[in-house]
Amino acid sequence: MKLVFLFCIVSTMVGLGESFHKFDERDFENDAEKQSVDTRNGTFRPKNIHPELKKYLLNQKYDNHIWNFQKGRPPPEEKNNNTISKRNFAEDFPFLWPNGVIPYVVDYASFDSSDASRLSNLINWAVEIIHNSSCVTWKLRENEQEYVRIFNGEDCSSIIGKVSGSTSGQKLSLNSANCLFLETVIHEMLHAMGGEHEQTRGDRNRHLKFNWENIEENAVHNNILRPTKNDAPYDLSSIMQYGLKDFSKNNKKTMELINPDLEYLLTEGGKTLTIYDIEEINDAYQCTASCTNVCKNGGVVKKSNSVCSCSCPPGLKGPDCSQLDTSQGCGGFLNLSEGQFSALSQINYVTGLTCTWLVKGTPGTRIKAKVLTMGLPYSSQFDCYHWIEFKDNLIGQSGKEKCGDVGGAEFVKSLYGDPSMMMIRFNSAKHSDKTPGLGFYVTVEAYRSADSTNVCTLDNDLYTCAFKQDRTDSQFQWAISSKFSASTNNNQALILFPLEYGSFFYGWKSMLTTSARFEEGMVVARLVTWSPSGHLVHFSDQCNNREFSLVGLHIYEGDGLAKTNALMLTKENATKAWVDQEVTIPSVNNLKLTIEGTIGRQKVVLDDIAIKPRGCGESVPCVDFNPCKNGAQCVPSGSLATCSCNSCRFGGMYCEIDLAFSCTFENSNCFLDDVRYDEFNWRVQQGITSSYNTGPNSAYQGSYYAYIEASAPRVSGDRAILRSNQIFQDQVYCFKMKYHMYSGYFNHMGSLRIMTKTGTRRPVTQWEVSGNQGLFWRSMQISLKLDSKTKILVEGVVGNGWAGDIAIDNVRLTGCAC
Known part of the structure; x- marks a missing residue:
């Protein structure tokens, strides 16, 4: 195990070109923001996209959630807050409403008549959406002592969760000039239900970074990092996610995405609850605790009106999300084994089609799609009339839309969600008055996500690593990043991060555990590292033990899974370079290993984690040495290694002779x-x-x-x-x-x-x-x-x-x- 300690330190829109007249203009704006056109002269984005003009996004700056301490930088006591929340919902019972029932009143007298009528419609709509998506019910107050009071305030704000003991109604402010949008009403209602902002999740650093110098001082608290379990994937399209310039004091970005190609997920208008929002509401309020139904293909279980059902990603339908929502004669399921290719196409197509393909690889694979040939029409402003949509991030989100005259574009499924599944859709229905093009031809491939060995080199992910991130008891997740030099020639390493400025939660723990049990007499562990030259790392003696990052290797052995410490790395182990740490573990029945990181002020970096048979210092065939060539399977035989090669292509003792x-x-x-x-x-x-x-x-x-x-x-x-x-x-x-x-x-x-x-x-x-x-x-x-x-x-x-x-x-x- 390699380690090193680092120094502590909605609205009026600009038109979208010809024939864009049959749908809501905001709908066209959303399409244009995720489109690109491939031509013989290069790739172009639509010229007429203006997300900055969307009133919903402009008015997000009026959002505010209310804490019981002064706004601005978090107070010192915030540092030791170990309260765990589940993604963006507080888990603690006092913050949730008993039985999911939320009484409310509306102070219509604080609004003028036209705004009051509009607000009434928006609240009824939002209440219906939440009720149809979960077991949470917003009901008009009768004589309940604790309730929510909606009024015309100075901003769009709500207290997070239920406030106990309030007899005059806890406040939910909806400013008539800036907050009367469906997205805003739902957003504030979710705050009152206990939901927090998506960008406060503990795993946000994998998806975005903050430019704190650009944020208004009185709005910093809206972005305080919270201790979350992150059971569901980070959802950039969540109704609880802020935009990139919200609360900017200089019109510069307050946050930036790690993957800028996904910015359209933040700017989409017409938002309602995503399937991941629905999943978290149901989970926080334990709506589905008694449900036994299973949702397939990325669908999520929900319970409404005492009925358990599935909320399916767009493109899927049926009681368990196992059916495609596709036009007759096109679309289908493509099931691929590792290394297998397939293709999908529409040649000489007709208008009026909405085709859906679901590409699924075997576990451990990742899906890649390539546009070989394409002829799909577009406007003079480079807006797509007919397009292919690639859902290469989360299947429940919108995908990137592509049209044009040439092929060559590639899309690789991200590691978030299920990397072995990608949905591809084709749309010639929205602009059915436009003449069809020649069509398209797309190849799809399922390839191995990372080396399928027990050595965690972390080139891509933890997908095939012997250790997996524990998501049940961990208070945050280890990050995989190339920010610090890895131990060998790989690009990435595991990093235990202290949290950002203003959000140090010392003592938090994160566990990596073995994903399989090992039989008696079969396994010992060797955690291997390598020390590169010139990797200078600093360490400060000013940090006390309470605030020092720790890493421990623990053994759970026997049927009772008693915990013993096999290795503990403390400040005495701090170095200026990579060091090797090895430990021999006697094999027992039901052996399970855990790497436990405790957060302090230092960063801890791990790489090349391996579990190997035999003791430390012993050479292991096929692990410490592998003579096999050309991807042949190495088979241990005593102290030697033999090679099993593909006779159709390779031959020789080590499969070194190429027959192809x-x-x-x-x-x-x-x-x-x-x-x-x-x-x-x-x-x-x-x-x-x-x-x-x-x-x-x-x-x-x-x-x-x-x-x-x-x-x-x-x-x-x-x-x-x-x-x-x-x-x-x-x-x-x-x-x-x-x-x-x-x-x-x-x-x-x-x-x-x-x-x-x-x-x-x-x-x-x-x-x-x-x-x-x-x-x-x-x-x-x-x-x-x-x-x-x-x-x-x-x-x-x-x-x-x-x-x-x-x-x-x-x-x-x-x-x-x-």
């Missing part, structure tokens, strides 16, 4: 060369070809592909031939290739052939295709019997016109039959 060949055209490593006896050569190309209305927009994978240019001086029948340059074993191989043969003109397209030639014999055609094959890349594969005298030929033949470019990519040959 490839030609991706990304570099000069290709098993195909141009011959000298043809009429012209294949070209390697990036992007579109030089001829209009023929050829691909981009490579199938990577950046480059090979193609034949059919323009002059080429004439019909001219050939370009690639020939293999390797000596093959006497066996059957599988030849695979992607090819593209599109022409917008009849009879311009020629032919593509795969041939074999043995010695001086005439070539034999093994596979051939001719004519226009459509706008998208296609796949082919064929088994070929080869030997040391046989060559493979790839021949492109020019057709009857200049618009007959033929392209190939991702050519592969493996040492087994197809």
Whole structure:
């Protein structure tokens, strides 16, 4: 285990272009904020987006939640507050309303008649939304002593949770000039229910950072970090999340997102409760404690009117969110195993479609999507008329929308939520009066999220690590960050952060625990580190023991899971560089290990955490040394290691002999060369070809592909031939290739052939295709019997016109039959 201690120290909108007239203008603004258009001249954002004009966002600066201490910087006693809240709801019973019933009155006399009527509608709407989403009921007061009094105050504010002993009604202020929006009313009602701001969550540093120097002094308390359990993912689209410039004293950003591409989640207007808000309300008030139903695909359980049901992410429906909300004839479920590819498309589509695909990989994988080809219409202001939506953050949130003339865009599912699941949607319904484009073709892949070993190198996440973040008893989470140099060549390490200015909660604990039990006689632990040169870290003796960060390794052993300390790292272990810490743990039944961090003023950084069989100092096959090459599986055999390799591609004792060949055209490593006896050569190309209305927009994978240019001086029948340059074993191989043969003109397209030639014999055609094959890349594969005298030929033949470019990519040959 590597460690180092660091020094303590809604509204009027600007129009969105042609034909944007059938929907609420704010709806178009929301679409435009998450759209981008890919063209041959680059990628463009809509020119007419103006989130800064949304009145709801402008008026967020009037929001204020009320604490029982002076506004501004938190008082000293705040430092030792160990109260735990569950995400943005206080867990302590005194702050929640008994049985989820909240009596309220409205002081309509404090509003003029028109505002009073508007407020009445907004409150009824908000009450209905909350009631239909949970077991919480807002009811008009009868004779209850404790209740909420809604009135026309100076701001938009509410006390957090229920105030005990108040007989005149706890205040909920809704200023008539600035607060009469549905989003604002729900926001303040959630405060009264016990909900806090999303940006006060304990895990906010993974998603945003604060520019404290830009925040008004009297508004700092709205952003105080709170001790939260973070059972649900951080929700940037939550109705409790502030905007990027809220309470700015200089019109500069008060906070910035770690991923700026997600800013549209904060600026979306027309907000109501998200499914994650719904989940937290139900959990805080224990609405679903007796529910037994299970919601699938990211849906959440809720209980309303004594009925348990599911709140589904947009795009899903059904009692358990297992059905797609999609137009007939399009969409579907795509289930992928690790390393598997698939594709989805709409070619020559019609208007009026809302298509939904749900891509799901096996556990431990991550989903990647790539737009290979796209022809979707957009306005002169670069607003999409028809688009593809990629939900690459949380499935319950809106996704990024893409349209344009060319492919190439990639989307990788974030590590938040379920990284092995991504929803992709297509919309040609909102602007059904617009002429459809050519369509799109998207490939999807499920790939391994991180090394599937017990060594936590933290390149990506804790997803496949032997230790997992405990979310039940931890008061905060360890962070994974590249802010400090990792111990080896990796980019990230685990960091135990002291909290931000004004929010030191000393003594908080966070646990990393083993996710599996180990059998007797099987496991001991070795926590390994490496010390890099030049990693200078400072330590201050002025910090007392109470405020010093600690890390301990604890063993829970036996059926009773008694806790013993195996290793404790204190200020005496503080160093200026990475150090190795090893401990041998005797194996027992039901062994469980926990790394427990206690927060103080110092940062503690861990890396390369490993659990290995045998004792410290003993060499472990396949862990301390691995002779296997090319991704082969290492199998321990006593003190030795044997290798199990893919016989179709690799051979030899250590799988070091490559039996497969490839030609991706990304570099000069290709098993195909141009011959000298043809009429012209294949070209390697990036992007579109030089001829209009023929050829691909981009490579199938990577950046480059090979193609034949059919323009002059080429004439019909001219050939370009690639020939293999390797000596093959006497066996059957599988030849695979992607090819593209599109022409917008009849009879311009020629032919593509795969041939074999043995010695001086005439070539034999093994596979051939001719004519226009459509706008998208296609796949082919064929088994070929080869030997040391046989060559493979790839021949492109020019057709009857200049618009007959033929392209190939991702050519592969493996040492087994197809």
